[in-house]
Amino acid sequence: MLFKNPKPAYRRWIKRGAITLFVIEAACFAGSYFIWQRVNTEREYRKYLHDNYPSILELYYKTGETLDPLNRVRQSDQACWKKQV
Template sequence: MLKKEPKPITFKNLIKTSLKTVFVVEAVAFAVSYGVWYRLNTDRNFRLYMFKNHNWVLEAYYGLGEKIADQKTRQLDLKVWDGEGKL
C-alpha cells in the first residue's frame, strides 16, 4: 500500500497562499468600505448615527464630498437634524 505524505512547504507555495489571502482580505475590505460609503451616501439616519458615534468617519465622508463635488451635505444634514430636534 502506498503511503501518502504531505507535500513539503516550498517558497513558491507559501507565496501563492499569501497572495490568495491578501487578495481575499482586500476584496472583503473593499466590500465593507463600499457598503459603508453607500449607506452614508443614501441614509441620513445612518449619517446621524455616525455623527454621534464615529464622527471621524463622517468628517472624512463630508471632506471628500466637498473636495470632489463641492457638496453641501454637511450643512443640509445639520439643518435637518436641528429642525427635527435630533441634535
C-alpha cells in the first residue's frame, strides 16, 4: 500500500506569498505606467506636478534628458506656462 506524504505547510505559505508579491508587483507596474503615460502626454498634468510635486516632475525631466539629449519638453512647458501667466 502506498502512503501519501502531504507537502509541508511552509511550501503552501511560500507559494501564496510569491503569488501575492507577483500580483502586487504587477499592480504597481501598471499604476506607474499609467502615471508615466499621463505625465508624458498631458501638459496640464505636468503643470499640476510642477505646482504640487516639483521633485517628481524634475525626475521626469532629468530622465527624459538623460535618455534623449535633444529632449526639449522642459523648455516647451516653461514657454507655454509663461504665455499663460
